[in-house]
Amino acid sequence: MKPIWFSVCLLAGNLLYSNIASAQSVPGAMLQQMSSASRSLNYELAYISINKQGVESLRYRHAVIDKQPLGQLLHMDGPRREVLQRGGGISYFEPGLEPFTLSGEHIVDALPSVVYADFNYLAKYYDFISVGRTRISDRPCEVFRVVARDGSRYGYVIWLDMDTKLPLRVDLLDRDGEVLEQYRVISFEVGQQVQNIMQGLLATDLPPLLSLPVAENVQLSxxxxxxxxxxxxxxxxxxxxxxxxxxxxxxxxxxxxxxxxxxxxxxxxxxxxxxxxxxxxxxxxxxxxxxxxxxxxxxxxxxxxxxxxxxxxxxxx
Structure with missing residues (x-):
């Protein structure tokens, strides 16, 4: 009987391990889809950014035309502040400053940095946990937590639109669960109409690219x-x-x-x-x-x- 029980327990353990591994991989795959959708879809987001300094209203548009990413981040309150992306150039327009362009893959301040993360790499050091489903901006969402295994960093809670996989809410949490920052979408559109709006950016004159000093191989003691x-x-x-x-x-x-x-x-x-x-x-x-x-x-x-x-x-x- 002992060999039989050992085989049964071994089989049950393998099945349990398989289910656990699958459960851990599914959230990671969903989060990777979020990163891909944010880079590839044509969409417009109206959202608020909440932190200890206050609340800010913003609008972000993104489109891909002829394989070239286009983006526009507009601050909706106060003096007009705008950031534009065309290909690998990010152009900044701020009151009182001369416009300039820097190299970059995306507008840094548009979406939370976790949206652009490489979740395949992070999976070695973070746990991705499925929390359940809820509704944000009248859209059904799946909710995930991103938690460092060694407890040495902050964590995220991410609400993903079940249809588009775009992030509709992102909370940055400290280790006690206090919300440090919150990104929350109020309304959004996805589709050809956003691409049509962004088409004009292809012909817009943008400021020249700033040349940054070449990094030196510095030896430190x-x-x-x-x-x-x-x-x-x-x-x-x-x-x-x-x-x-x-x-x-x-x-x-x-x-x-x-x-x-x-x-x-x-x-x-x-x-x-x-x-x-x-x-x-x-x-x-x-x-x-x-x-x-x-x-x-x-x-x-x-x-x-x-x-x-x-x-x-x-x-x-």
């Missing part, structure tokens, strides 16, 4: 000893700041969802540790061995402090 799982260094530099005698050395890190920098500069101050948090952004500063270490970015304060504490310096020979 310090490193971070601990980083959240999945985080990689994406850039480093050494630069002079106005009214600062010594240069500041920086490393920029990202896991594809959240970004932050670690900055080191000489300091004669004896001030201890300090931190400041506003919404999703934390600034953690400490003085050690004559160096000021500052972590700035989209991190919970405890994570920023752990990263700052882990910075080590090479001993001069």
């Amino acid at each position: 310090w490193s971070t000893g601990w980083l959240p799982a999945g985080v990689n260094e994406v850039a480093r530099n050494r630069r002079k700041l106005p009214n600062v005698a010594e240069p500041v050395e920086s490393r920029l890190y990202s896991d594809g969802l959240f970004s932050f920098s670690v900055n080191v500069s000489p300091s004669s101050s004896n001030t201890g540790q300090q931190f400041y948090r506003q919404g999703r952004r934390t600034i953690q500063t400490e003085i050690r061995n004559g160096n000021e270490i500052t972590v700035v970015g989209e991190l919970p304060p405890s994570t920023a402090k752990r990263i700052a504490d882990s910075v080590s310096f090479k001993v001069s020979q």
